[in-house]
Amino acid sequence: MRIKLNSIVVDNQDKALRFYTEVLGFVKSKEIPVGEFRWLTVVSPEGPADVELSLEPNANPAAKRYQEELFQQGIPLTAFEVDDIRAEYERLKKHGVVFTMEPTDTGQVTVAIFADTCGNLIQIYQHVK
Amino acid sequence: MLTHDALIRLCRARDRLRETDGRAPIAEIAREAGLSPYHFIRQFAAVFGATPHQYRIEARLEQAKRLLALGNHSVTDVCFEVGFESLGSFSDLFSRRVGVAPSMYRRRWQVPSRAGSLPRALIPGCLLLMCGEAALAPAIFKKH
Numbered sequence: 001m002r003i004k005l006n007s008i009v010v011d012n013q014d015k016a017l018r019f020y021t022e023v024l025g026f027v028k029s030k031e032i033p034v035g036e037f038r039w040l041t042v043v044s045p046e047g048p049a050d051v052e053l054s055l056e057p058n059a060n061p062a063a064k065r066y067q068e069e070l071f072q073q074g075i076p077l078t079a080f081e082v083d084d085i086r087a088e089y090e091r092l093k094k095h096g097v098v099f100t101m102e103p104t105d106t107g108q109v110t111v112a113i114f115a116d117t118c119g120n121l122i123q124i125y126q127h128v129k
Numbered sequence: 130m131l132t133h134d135a136l137i138r139l140c141r142a143r144d145r146l147r148e149t150d151g152r153a154p155i156a157e158i159a160r161e162a163g164l165s166p167y168h169f170i171r172q173f174a175a176v177f178g179a180t181p182h183q184y185r186i187e188a189r190l191e192q193a194k195r196l197l198a199l200g201n202h203s204v205t206d207v208c209f210e211v212g213f214e215s216l217g218s219f220s221d222l223f224s225r226r227v228g229v230a231p232s233m234y235r236r237r238w239q240v241p242s243r244a245g246s247l248p249r250a251l252i253p254g255c256l257l258l259m260c261g262e263a264a265l266a267p268a269i270f271k272k273h
Contacts, residue, residue, distance in 0.1 A: 012187075015178045072140050074133050098175045100131045115131070117178030 005041075007054035008077050009063045010118035013040050016055040019117050023095045024080075026053065044080075058119065067119050074100060076113050076123035085110050085126040131176065138162045139176055142169070146181055147188040149212045155181050189213065190226055197231055198238035204231045 010016035017040060020026045026042035029052050033039075037059070041052040058064045070077055082088045085103045089112055093099070100121060101113040109125040116122045131139075142162045145153060158181065159169035174180045179187065189211040196207045205216055208231075213219040223231045 012178070019178065068140070072137060074136060096175050098131050098172070100133070100136060102130055115176040117176065119177070 004050055005052050005054060006078060007056050008120060009058040009067050010055050010116075010120070011058050011064075011067075012118060013038055013055055013057055016040070016116075016118045017042075020053070020055060023092065023097065055118075071119060071121055074113075074121065077120040079111075079123035079125055082124045082126050085112055085124060088112075088124055131172075135172075136176075139173060142173065142181070143177065143184065146185040147192075149189065149192060149210065152212055185212075186222070190223060193219070193223060193231065194227065194234065197235040200235060200238065204235065207231065 017028060020042050021028060025045065027045050028040075029043045030041040031038055037057045040055045042055065043049060043052055056063070058067050067077070089099070089103050092114060097114045099112060099114045101111065103110050103112045103126075105128065107128070109127055111123055111125045113121050113123050139162060142158050145158045145161070155170070156166045159166045162169055164172065170180055173184070177184060192211045193207050193213075196202050196210060197204070202210065204220070208216050208219040213222075220231055223234070227234060229237070
């Protein structure tokens with residue numbers, strides 16, 4: 001048994017694909033039409049190459065409620081690891097990304113939180129060496 | 130940096146933009162959020178990926194899709210119900226964004242369901258990696 005897939009809900013798959021590729025820097029992996037939506041995944045060019053993130057539509061009312069409740073409480077939906085959190089923070093801010101938490105040392109890791117323009121807060125973290 | 134209070138205020142503004150009956154001017158919603166219209170539009174777009182106006186239009190189209198799918202309302206009723214003021218511009222916009230005209234969308238989703246409830250086929254089984262009802266949607270399209 002392996003963990004190869006993670007999924008997040010987004011309010012619009014086109015917008016999500018733009019943000020997750022053009023701003024965050026991931027690469028589109030799969031795009032398969034499913035009814036009105038698409039099975040849409042991205043991977044990180046920094047690897048691992050076979051771990052995919054699925055960008056799922058929030059069209060299910062349960063998904064929308066879950067997403068909005070977390071967002072309002074300021075809780076990130078998921079987290080991505082980065083090598084240099086300060087550099088990522090500056091880079092993303094130049095792209096107009098809005099942070100709800102600046103890079104903050106929490107002991108084991110330094111974390112920051114931003115809005116992904118698709119209805120989620122996302123955390124980035126760097127292990128403190 | 131967006132404080133948690135500011136985040137909550139933006140969420141409230143988002144809720145206001147989804148209202149189909151009030152149709153409050155953007156300037157009024159900005160005021161409620163404690164921002165000038167300019168800063169409100171800028172900040173809303175940076176956080177939600179669409180300007181307040183675009184967000185409102187999208188929300189209306191989503192609501193229109195739901196009502197059309199239920200099949201109990203005419204296209205004209207749906208158009209005015211969700212807050213559009215002209216049937217022509219509603220039909221044009223809907224066709225462009227959704228890919229089919231409202232009347233076609235309405236026919237397409239005429240699947241049996243309990244009165245007043247959304248046909249299950251319209252609720253994508255996301256969170257289950259889309260292996261739910263949405264996967265059945267193409268079959269429903271073929272049947273009709």
